[in-house]
Amino acid sequence: MTDEGNRVAVEAWLRAALEDAERRGLPELKPLLEGLAQATITLRAADWNDTVPHAPRPADQ
Amino acid sequence: MTMLDCAITDLAARLSSRGISSVEMTDACLTQIARNNGRLNAFITILADQARADARRADEEIASGHYRGPLHGVPLSLKDLIDLAGVPTTAASRVLEHHVADADAPITARLRTAGAVFLGKCNLHEFAFGTTSEDSAFGPVRNPWDPTRSAGGSSGGSAAAVVTGMGYASIGTDTGGSIRIPAAVCGCVGLKPTSGELPCEGIIPLSRTLDHVGPLTRTVADAWLLFHVMTGIPNPPLLPVRRPAPSLRIGLLRPYFMDVLSDDVREQFELELERLAMAGVTVVERAVPHASDIAAVYLHLQLPEASAYHAPVLQTRPEDYTPPVRLRLEMGRYVLAEDYSRAQVGAEVLRREVDAALDGLDGLVLPTVPITAQPIGSTGLTIGDRSYPVRALMLRLTQLFDITGHPAISVPCGRSRDNLPVGLQLVGRHGRTEDLLTLAATCEDVIGQRG
Numbered sequence: 402m403t404d405e406g407n408r409v410a411v412e413a414w415l416r417a418a419l420e421d422a423e424r425r426g427l428p429e430l431k432p433l434l435e436g437l438a439q440a441t442i443t444l445r446a447a448d449w450n451d452t453v454p455h456a457p458r459p460a461d462q
Numbered sequence: 463m464t465m466l467d468c469a470i471t472d473l474a475a476r477l478s479s480r481g482i483s484s485v486e487m488t489d490a491c492l493t494q495i496a497r498n499n500g501r502l503n504a505f506i507t508i509l510a511d512q513a514r515a516d517a518r519r520a521d522e523e524i525a526s527g528h529y530r531g532p533l534h535g536v537p538l539s540l541k542d543l544i545d546l547a548g549v550p551t552t553a554a555s556r557v558l559e560h561h562v563a564d565a566d567a568p569i570t571a572r573l574r575t576a577g578a579v580f581l582g583k584c585n586l587h588e589f590a591f592g593t594t595s596e597d598s599a600f601g602p603v604r605n606p607w608d609p610t611r612s613a614g615g616s617s618g619g620s621a622a623a624v625v626t627g628m629g630y631a632s633i634g635t636d637t638g639g640s641i642r643i644p645a646a647v648c649g650c651v652g653l654k655p656t657s658g659e660l661p662c663e664g665i666i667p668l669s670r671t672l673d674h675v676g677p678l679t680r681t682v683a684d685a686w687l688l689f690h691v692m693t694g695i696p697n698p699p700l701l702p703v704r705r706p707a708p709s710l711r712i713g714l715l716r717p718y719f720m721d722v723l724s725d726d727v728r729e730q731f732e733l734e735l736e737r738l739a740m741a742g743v744t745v746v747e748r749a750v751p752h753a754s755d756i757a758a759v760y761l762h763l764q765l766p767e768a769s770a771y772h773a774p775v776l777q778t779r780p781e782d783y784t785p786p787v788r789l790r791l792e793m794g795r796y797v798l799a800e801d802y803s804r805a806q807v808g809a810e811v812l813r814r815e816v817d818a819a820l821d822g823l824d825g826l827v828l829p830t831v832p833i834t835a836q837p838i839g840s841t842g843l844t845i846g847d848r849s850y851p852v853r854a855l856m857l858r859l860t861q862l863f864d865i866t867g868h869p870a871i872s873v874p875c876g877r878s879r880d881n882l883p884v885g886l887q888l889v890g891r892h893g894r895t896e897d898l899l900t901l902a903a904t905c906e907d908v909i910g911q912r913g
Contacts, residue, residue: 418796444758
């Protein structure tokens, strides 16, 4: 996935996580989840994700 | 030098020849605990009567010719995450109120076989999930050099105990730096052995793939002794064989690892590195190409593993955790399995890169912690023109070696202008913890600092 695609996917995950935390009465999780989202973007952008053998690429699908 | 200033290896011969007794050593440590624990809050459980009884037994055994080895009769402590039969293991949490260990952890049993005397269980960051030892159901551990500051964590009580004579050593755990960080900011030696070398059974886990157990001591020679006893050798040779400094080659990890340091840590570390070079140690520069991904990999491994262990209690009694620890555990429940899997691949990449950085060298060198002990309650710090969370800074230079499993040790490296300890970290080859200790002993001799 492209960096932009990753960012969009993580933003969607973050929205869902924040809604869930709010619903569970844990609004204090917001800054922590936002920090985690930044770390997730970094993790997904790492170049080793591109070198995993036989990993499907968007163009293959 | 008083008995309390000595290392175990300084006293072992006198103990075996009955020049001093275990009862004397134990009483001296218990006096120090009575004097200091109210101020530092290093112990959760103090086993005064049991320790005195064990010390008397050790003296009787030694007198009757049954000397077990250099740890026989030596008083020490355990982080209160490690099981000691018949004694509470609290993990510094209300979650485990009334929990009593029914058996020794294997590590504890090996120490007991070697004749160690257990003084008590040390305070920590709740469930080892933090780097300051502030979030504890028993109150924060305070730094012996300045009680308004944190002792580091999560093995903060262990480090505070070792540097104030409340025991000759303590056993801690290290998942992101929890032995080396408090050792550095309190001013003692802290060893994280190679991953898997010492058993973690009977120790409450934080993160099963990252957890390590190891000793906090006053000297590298004592860390050598404790490490060997914990591998199951009750009577190991006393001192590591020092290698001459000019025969040593070490790699300074510079990009990322030297980028964010407080001025006084940088100054002190560079001073001691220069001292090593002057003694003849060859210092070359090395890099870990994916260093900027370390924190992301760490978070995506550590958080979900911690949350998995705590899920049942989070579901039923979340209010029993301290609020900061509860929130971090809750955060882990949002990590996706696909990201946990990506982090596992990242860990393997980092492992290969640390192996490559070590190629042709005896070890790697870097500061242990980028900052000195922080005031209790502080959450952020500005270095240069950027502000950083204290937690991220504390973990920045240690967590890599929990991810990769390489052995790493923090040795005292002088003091800052505020008279706060600074730590120097050495990293060895996978499975070569003994070689790392030998390297560290030489560096300790050159630097001339003890805990």
